[in-house]
Amino acid sequence: MDHKTKHLALLNNIIQISIAGVALKSENDILFMIIILIFFITINKMFIKEFKNFITIEHSSTNIFNEFKSIVINGLTNIFIFTTIYYHFGLIQNSKLVQNEFLTSLYFSIVTWTTLGYGDYSPIEELRLIASIEALMGYVYMALFVGLFLNIIQIKRKDEV
Numbered sequence: 001m002d003h004k005t006k007h008l009a010l011l012n013n014i015i016q017i018s019i020a021g022v023a024l025k026s027e028n029d030i031l032f033m034i035i036i037l038i039f040f041i042t043i044n045k046m047f048i049k050e051f052k053n054f055i056t057i058e059h060s061s062t063n064i065f066n067e068f069k070s071i072v073i074n075g076l077t078n079i080f081i082f083t084t085i086y087y088h089f090g091l092i093q094n095s096k097l098v099q100n101e102f103l104t105s106l107y108f109s110i111v112t113w114t115t116l117g118y119g120d121y122s123p124i125e126e127l128r129l130i131a132s133i134e135a136l137m138g139y140v141y142m143a144l145f146v147g148l149f150l151n152i153i154q155i156k157r158k159d160e161v
Helices: 003-023 029-056 061-089 102-113 125-160
Strands: 091-093 096-098
Touching: 029 061, 061 102, 061 125, 091 102, 102 125
Parallel strands: none
Antiparallel strands: 091 096
């Protein structure tokens, strides 16, 4: 399967899990978390396997650019997974529960992923560990993102010389 096909399949999965997460706004939080967890593990397992393969092959600008796109897509997928969790369980703003607001959940997920942490929203008590995991993942993905970006620049400069 080529990279374009993988990315389209991944994008399709993102859309499906987002719709499923929002549609699954039921009282069964355990079922919701199991579905999200399975999707989360599958996405990150695919990414780790793909990244291990990338490390062991010869690097060309095409390979690095494809891996760069993969990191961006996987990072966005993870942000949407966390967004779905915050949407389902809610966030706290000024001591009030904010629930079922997709853009607010997406905003909080991006702010957490990038570790900006403005402080205007916070996770509910039960989700603090999950928000911490999201921040750690953001660190790792951003480091990979910057490293591959610099690698692309380096290869492009070598090709010009």
